[in-house]
Amino acid sequence: MKKDYTRPLDIKHGRVDMGHGAGGKAAAQLIEELFLAAFDNPYLRQGDDGARLPLPSFPAGEGRLVMATDGHVVSPLFFPGGDVGCLSVHGTVNDVAMSGATPLWLSASFILEEGFPLIELQRIVRSMAAAARAAGVPIVTGDTKVVEKGKGDGVFISTTGVGVVPPGVDIAGCNARAGDVLLLSGPIGDHGVAVLSQRESLAFETTIESDTAALHTLVAAMLHAAPGAVRVLRDPTRGGLATTLNEIAKQSGVGMLLQEAAIPVRPQVDAACELLGLDPLYVANEGKLxxxxxxxxxxxxxxxxxxxxxxxxxxxxxxVTTDPHHFVQMATRFGGRRVVDWLSGEQLPRIC
Amino acid sequence: MKKDYTRPLDIKHGRVDMGHGAGGKAAAQLIEELFLAAFDNPYLRQGDDGARLPLPSFPAGEGRLVMATDGHVVSPLFFPGGDVGCLSVHGTVNDVAMSGATPLWLSASFILEEGFPLIELQRIVRSMAAAARAAGVPIVTGDTKVVEKGKGDGVFISTTGVGVVPPGVDIAGCNARAGDVLLLSGPIGDHGVAVLSQRESLAFETTIESDTAALHTLVAAMLHAAPGAVRVLRDPTRGGLATTLNEIAKQSGVGMLLQEAAIPVRPQVDAACELLGLDPLYVANEGKLxxxxxxxxxxxxxxxxxxxxxxxxxxxxxxVTTDPHHFVQMATRFGGRRVVDWLSGEQLPRIC
Ligand SMILES: Nc1ncnc2c1ncn2[C@@H]1O[C@H](COP(=O)(O)OP(=O)(O)OP(=O)(O)O)[C@@H](O)[C@H]1O
Ligand SMILES: Nc1ncnc2c1ncn2[C@@H]1O[C@H](COP(=O)(O)OP(=O)(O)OP(=O)(O)O)[C@@H](O)[C@H]1O
Ligand SMILES: [Mg+2]
Ligand SMILES: [Mg+2]
Ligand SMILES: [Mg+2]
Ligand SMILES: [Mg+2]
Ligand SMILES: [Mg+2]
Ligand SMILES: [Mg+2]
Known part of the structure; x- marks a missing residue:
């Protein structure tokens, strides 16, 4: 059963490990006890995918910006259905969109490893440009640094997105209430399985492609269909659907009850997860909300x-349920019920 | 003599080299021929330290944002006068301020190497937090990724800043006109020499400290003193004062004439440069404009x-002079005159 406390981080003797980058419990602890403890401010404390920021001298509810950032260190750089370039656009556009904001602009910071072939860099950059163009969100400023061979890994791309929240929209991780309904935009696990199968050179019968995609037009359609009805949005990236729902449950102080049979998973992804010893609930997605x-x-x-x-x-x-323990529970296919916890250690390193 | 053309980048066979990250001519070429060619849009084409962006549905001259980003890969992570943490705040605050904007918020993307001691990470993060607090520019959103040992180098930090341009302010690299005056905020070369001396374990008689600092309050004071009079602002970081002036000359289509005797350089920095075979005109600064x-x-x-x-x-x-060749020239101490070209290759790798 999930404990509500963990041993505090041993900052004095501890070291960064792969789990700190996996988007699960260890990552949340590092962010809370080391980063948030130092940076502390109300915007960061919101704990959402992007920060909602009031431009000075605007009436309340107007002039609200959203800012979100993600570093992209996926390995390998190219995988079925995408590459680090388009991923770095989609990931950040999505984190801006998860506040209900219209993404407007992106920045891109490149850390290149000495010796990386320019032809591969161009392929990545063109894929990024195409993704930005398709999304209608231009890359307006950038930076280029180079590190010595063996001090990086090809290409790392950190993107930051800025958008504006339309008047009347109020979407945040703390807004869920008991009785609310959980909607998922499509089958889970595609991205993680696509990257892992490429990495391990696994050949499945059919190629599983990453779902990487920009979700802001989907969000706009949802908000338009029922103004004021969407309370929380989140893209289940690292840590998968399970971790994302636990985050929301914690932020909103609620519980959740999932119906296992209702959660879409492609049969090939299910089979691949079986083979790889993974649970699709914890596998990263890049085009789902x-x-x-x-x-x-x-x-x-x-x-x-x-x-x-x-x-x-x-x-x-x-x-969404009432639960003082903020558990995410699941009614299983076989009529049982179990707690679905946060991702605890590291499952798939460098998935995005 | 400086040529106005260079051989085009050999994208097909070429590889990333350290010069591509040095902020000089090779970097400018990579950015132009690979990145800008793909990302092409009017904001990026401005070619300034930050992008000036009009928020939709504002009257012209109002609601103008600025967005700037920089990756920080300085080695070593700690150096006299600063560390990668405070540097990553100052660098981006300054690039926002160089458009005359008031910096409001920062994002921070961390790429950590597995095995990095948490106590050193905390030292960096606290230094960053202190710099952000002192500047009054909070870190409102972040991201944390981890790469395997040997695939990174301790800590890389990419920061992005957003600010607003006060009404009436119009500062851009293309605004210089013949007859304008060049002002420099203080002695050059401190940052580069501080990092290099730390890296090479050089012990000079007196420790030379980095000048790393946030310049936005200096900018505000300058704009207040003579509204409308400041046409261009730039922080001479990688590539040094020489490269920065060449950038502006190119953007504005002008020439420049410097007075060597008027350019402040601390005697210790001059001596260190002499010893290291460096020209202070090409050495990075992090707290000068x-x-x-x-x-x-x-x-x-x-x-x-x-x-x-x-x-x-x-x-x-x-x-600033009229010059169809856009040369930056210098009247030397000895009464001669020479062309001061862009930094061409790589001088000091991983200086910021
Ligand atoms: N990878 C990139 N993609 C798109 N634009 C880029 C890229 N790298 C740099 N730029 C753009 O090139 C120009 C020069 O960038 P540069 O990083 O040299 O400026 P700076 O940040 O002021 O200097 P420094 O990084 O040394 O502090 C800026 O307009 C920047 O937006
Ligand atoms: N180093 C950091 N410093 C400050 N805040 C951070 C840092 N890393 C993450 N955060 C904050 O923690 C929260 C969760 O970040 P996280 O990166 O897990 O979200 P995400 O971007 O939606 O997921 P993913 O990175 O998997 O796409 C966000 O509010 C983010 O701003
Ligand atoms: Mg997210
Ligand atoms: Mg994200
Ligand atoms: Mg830069
Ligand atoms: Mg600059
Ligand atoms: Mg800069
Ligand atoms: Mg993130």
Whole structure:
């Protein structure tokens, strides 16, 4: 069972390990006890995918910006369905969109390893440019650093996105209430399995492609379908759906009850996870979102999702409950019930 | 003599080399022919330290944001006068301020190497937090990735800053005109020499400290002293003062004439450069700015600089000229005249 406390980080003797980058419990602890402890401010304390920021001298509810950042260190750099370039656009556009904001601009900071072939760099940069153009979010400023061979790994790309929140929109991780409905935009696990199969040179019968995609137009369609009904949005990236739902449950002080049978997973992904010893609930996605919705509007939002190409396989997967322990529980296919905890250690390193 | 063309980048067979990260001619070529060619958009084409961005639905001249980003890969991570943490705050605050904008918020993306001691990470993060607090620019969102031992180098930090341009302010690299005055906020070369001496374990008679500092309050004082008079601002980081002035000359389509005797260099820095075979004109600074100013207001701006702690040793170093070749020339101490070209190859790797 999930404990609400953990041993504090041993900063004096400890060292960074791969789990600190996996997006699960160890990462959350490092961020809380080392980064947030030092940077402490109300924007960061919101704990959402992007920070919501009031521009000075605006009436309340207007002039609200969102800022989000992600570093991308995926290995290998090219994988079925994408590469580090388009991923670095999609990941950050999505974190801006998860506040209900319209993404406007991106910055890109490149850390290149000496000796990296320019032709591969160009392929990555062109993929990035195409993704930015398709999303309508230009890369407006950048930076280029080079480190010696053996001090980097090809290409690392950190992108930052800025967007504006339309008036009337209030979406945040702390807004879920008991009775709300959980919606998922499509099948889970594709991205993680695609990267891992490439890394391990696994040949499955059919190639599993990453779901990497920009979700802001899907979000716009959802908000338009039922204004005010969407309370929380989040993209289940590192740590997967399980960790994302635990984050929201903690932020909102609620529980959740999932219906295992309702959670879409492609059969090939299921089979690959079986083979690799993974649980799709903990595998990263890069083109999916989970929404917490007012119950009366859930059908309208779900219909809007299904009408969008990136939400064609959207599903209602459970509901928000009252639970002082903030557990995410799951009604299993076999009629049982179990707690779905946060990702604890490291599952798939360098997945994004 | 400086040529206006170079051989195009050999993308097909070429590889990333350390010069591509040095901020000089090779870096400018990589950015132009590989990155800008792909990302092409009017914001990026401005070619300034930060992008100036119009928020939708604002009257012209209002609601203008600035966004700037820099990756920080300095080696070693700690050096006299600073560390990668405070540097990553100052560098990005300064690039926002160089558009005359008031910096408001920062994001921070960390790429950590497995095995890095948490106690050193905490020292860096605390230094960063202190710098952000002192500057009044909070770190509002972040990201944490970990790469395997040998795939990174301790800590890389990419920061992005967002600010707003006050109404009436129009500062850009293309605004310099013949007859304008060149002002420099203080002695050059401190940062580069501080990092290099630490790296090479050189013991000079006196420790040379990095000048790393946030310059936005200095900028505010300058703009206040003579509204409309400051046309261009730039921080001479990688590539040093020489490269920065060449960038501005190119953007504005002008020439420049420097007075060697007027350019402040600390005697210890001069001596260290002599020893290390460096020219202070090409050595990175992290707490200095160069300003191009309307001639009638130059005295007022200079006085405002000297009244600010970060501009106490500010000096008038030359003027803008008409020159179809866009040369930066220098009247030497000995009465001669020479062309001061861009930094060409790599001088000091991983200086910031
Ligand atoms: N990889 C990139 N993609 C797109 N634009 C880039 C890239 N790298 C740099 N730029 C752009 O090139 C210009 C020069 O960047 P540069 O990093 O040299 O400036 P700076 O940040 O002021 O200097 P420094 O990084 O030394 O502090 C800026 O307009 C920047 O936005
Ligand atoms: N080094 C850091 N310093 C400050 N805040 C951080 C840092 N790393 C992460 N955060 C904050 O922690 C929260 C969770 O970040 P996280 O990166 O897990 O979210 P995400 O970007 O949505 O997920 P992913 O990175 O897997 O796409 C965010 O509010 C983020 O701003
Ligand atoms: Mg996210
Ligand atoms: Mg993210
Ligand atoms: Mg830069
Ligand atoms: Mg600059
Ligand atoms: Mg800079
Ligand atoms: Mg992140």
């Amino acid at each position: 989970v929404a917490v919705c007012a119950p009366e509007a859930a059908d309208a939002v779900l219909a809007a999702m299904r009408a969008h190409p990136l939400g064609a396989e959207a599903a209602r997967i459970g509901e | 160069v300003a191009v100013c309307a001639p009638e207001a130059a005295d007022a701006v200079l006085a405002a600089m000297r009244a600010h702690p970060l501009g106490a040793e500010a000096a008038r170093i030359g003027e």
